[in-house]
Amino acid sequence: MESYTLKESKPILKVFVYIFLGIWAIINLFPIYFMFTFSLKSNEEIFGSNIIGLPKHWLWSNFTSAMKTGNMGLYFFNSLLVTTLAIGISLMAALMACYAITRIRWKLSGLANAFFMLGLTIPIQASIVPVYVILSKAHWLNKYSTLIVPYSAFALSMGILICTGFMSEIPMALDEAARIDGCGLFGTFFKIILPLMKPAFSTVGVYSYLQCWNEFMFANVFISDSFHRTLPVGIKALSGAYTTDWGPIGAALVIATFPTLIVYIFLSGKITSSFIAGAVKG
């Protein structure tokens, strides 16, 4: 790898590349920095002279109000719980469906795959009222599972798409060998395929996370008690409460963002290599 890089013939070009990457990195980091600093400032500082500098007085009290009035701690926990479980369920369902589609030979497997791929283009808003009616008839509102189930369904298609990429890399010979050893279809799946699919987990996880963590519309309509509220709804409510007091809003935004960013920074190496391993095959 390095040797390949060293073959760079025009150093000026290389400098330009780094300047370009550096500028884009700043464009990406600056809003995050801006959010962090204004979360610790008072309005005088934000509206006054010190709009982008580090805070002169570190106002941690903004975080206290976001946690107390805005209940951000609870909402963060709720989002985390809902997202994690939704990822788990969609991952399992996707792996199983993918196994049936790619590893077992049957006539309609292509059709089944195409059917699941429909989900990639369906807008989530389109199904909100019918789903709401079904859930309410089943007395299934205001629970964590009210959100977990629809979220898993919406993450499913992307999960299957990614798993297909990974699963097609596993040689069919493994299945055949397992079959000869007396493993049934179920045994093959749980003992052979599942352990080999581990690298796929983080890729599917990241994509499902993106869908579940951000979701606002379902969370707003399906959950009517504040105990089960998720972060996006909580932030919207808080931003109404503090329209002109930017500090606590900033603090809420930081609470909603930084933990995941930190986790990501620690796992990014692993996540990237898993992405490379299972590049979407189209």
Next chain:
Amino acid sequence: MKMRRFVSMLLTGVMALSIAGCGSTSAPASSDAGTDTNATAAATEAPAETTTDTATATTDSGEQIDLTMWCIATESDSNRHAYEAAIADMQAAHPEVNFTWEAFENQSYKTKIKAAVSANELPDIFFTWSCAFLGDFVDAGKVYCLDDAYQNYKDELPEVMLGNTTYNGKHYGVPTTMNIVGLFANMDLLKEAGYDEIPGTYDEFIACCDALKAKGIIPFGCAGKETWCVTEYLESVIEKSAGADTLNDIFLGRATWNNQDVADAVDTFQALVTNGYFDPSGIGLTNDEVKNNFMAGKYAFYMNGTWNCADFAANEEFFPKVRVSEFPVINADKAKLGQLIGGPSDTLAVSASSPNAEKAADYAFELGKLICHYGYLDGCGLPAWTPYGDTSSVNELTKAVAEICSKADTYVLFGDTAMNADSANTYLSYVDQVYGCLLDGKQFIEGLSKDIQ
């Protein structure tokens, strides 16, 4: 002594109301006393029975029931304290009711409540806006009729106050407070332009705006991101140009929008915009942001609902500077002072699907009365119920509003409340375009008369 005069003054105002009923489903305005008494007489037998029922049920079984309520009194809402205080009182008075409540942000609430109606998932008691908003739910048979429960409260709650929640002669809502559109002024800024009073005539008013502008002060603040804020200005201008009855007829579908007086009024309003009386950044702001700008002294005038009195009174620094007044008459041939925009709109209703609807109805009345009481004390609006207790702590601004209402001649309910949801949104979209000067008065009336049937 002073207080009693004030209350009686308020009551005369209330009694003089001619609040029109709403939509095609409502009964003709309930001012006709003859039919009213008939209806009440016919209905008294049944309710007498039910009240005893309720009484025995609560006394002998002492059984716990669950009641839930949804409302929009979030932390940032000026009604929050009134709700909290009222609910605390209710919980103390009714230990047999296991009462839970949730508050939602205004815009999300509209989404939620409609989804809940479609799915039959309404809570026992819910906050609603009167007239068309509640009317749609009543038409669908989702709202519990409150006629029986009302019998116990009719001495404290004047029947005229139920006009906006009466459909086909039946009552479906418990009003809490009523509000009108007020012209709020920052007297410090007016003084800078050489005015000690809010000008009483339209010509003086315009001269005042010019004087303010010359001083570099923005006359009006208005949130363009929330169109209802624009209607607070526009409807007042139309009413004071074309007359209250004309506007009422149009809102209630008794006349079409195709009315030259309205077109002229819209042009008058647009002239205010094109003359630069409005803050140009207002168009990208929400109402909360504009209100805060007003309190921070950025605008001389702010036209909005009188529920804002509570927030203004709570701001010690700003409160001494603010006065409230009625929008001046533009065309004295058709309109006069005393024609106001507003009326009781904030309402509690009971779900027809509630397993304890009967008890919820009583609970809603008692709760509504308390919310009204505390809301009035806080300055969130004028009481729809007869005030009781010591009301001397009511802020001066709210008292000034009460004074305006005591001289009221006609009320026209806010257009987006009076019209059904579809028409109201078409109307709002046209208002939006008028504010942005994309349409003039003529196009406004022609477009609306075409798009609203």
Next chain:
Amino acid sequence: MEEIKNIKKQRRKRDIEKGLAIFVFLLPGLLLFISILIAPIAVSLYRSLYDWNGFSEGTFIGFNNYIELFTNGSIKFITSLKNSLILAFFSVFIQLPLALLLALLLGRGVKREKTFLSIFFMPVLISTVVIGQLWLKIYNPDYGLLNRFLDAVNLGHLKHVWVGDVKTALGSIIVPTVWQYVGYHMLLMYAGVKGVDIDLREAAMLDGATKWQVDKYIIIPIIKPILRVSVIFAVTGSLKTYDLVRILTEGGPFQSTEVPSTLLENMLFLRNRYGMGSTISVMLIILCFAFALLITAAFKEKDD
């Protein structure tokens, strides 16, 4: 005879076992998928033929909702479609090329590759609601970063009420949207670039090809399927866009920034026109499919 029967029996047994396995493996996915996505769409399709407010009796009106959608100017469906397509245009022609460029540069193996990669992916991980709130603070006409920056560099005349001005409102939605998802597409493409066999690059370089030539003639053709997926995601994502519009402009000013999803929500929940709302959602699904097919076809054409 007996033997053949036995074999047949065994085969049937195996077929049954296989069928059972397929059924069991597909079951969780199908259950989720059909109950949450397919069934509601069927309901929407049915309801789109009704004039219905969501809670009382509806009336069957055939395709009138569809006709009204295009003929009634106050519904603004055409505007919303135009806005989505403008957004799709910027996504495909600004966002994707930028993402591809970044992916290719990083794929060549620059120093601090992993660090850059992590930084570029960060905006994707931030909740859209957070991004929206953040950009509102940047766009704020009085205290926002953008206007104060323009003041500071003496470009005060360029100041705008960014989200409230017809000329800039759509742009102020496009910028954060494009910005946020560059990283998403970059990672998709980067994974593809890294998947290309290193020997292939080395061989081409030995033949005297420059890096740009390698990228152009070897890497891009190989990752073409990924590009196709990216284009499909960018276009359907633009058609479905919702959160940022809701937070930044509420569809305003004067409904100039409405997109189909915000209209859909208005119809369902503000205007009580459930039938019309269903019609919009059906249209949205049809459009998403049509574009997905069109894009696939376009990529196939190029191959031939």
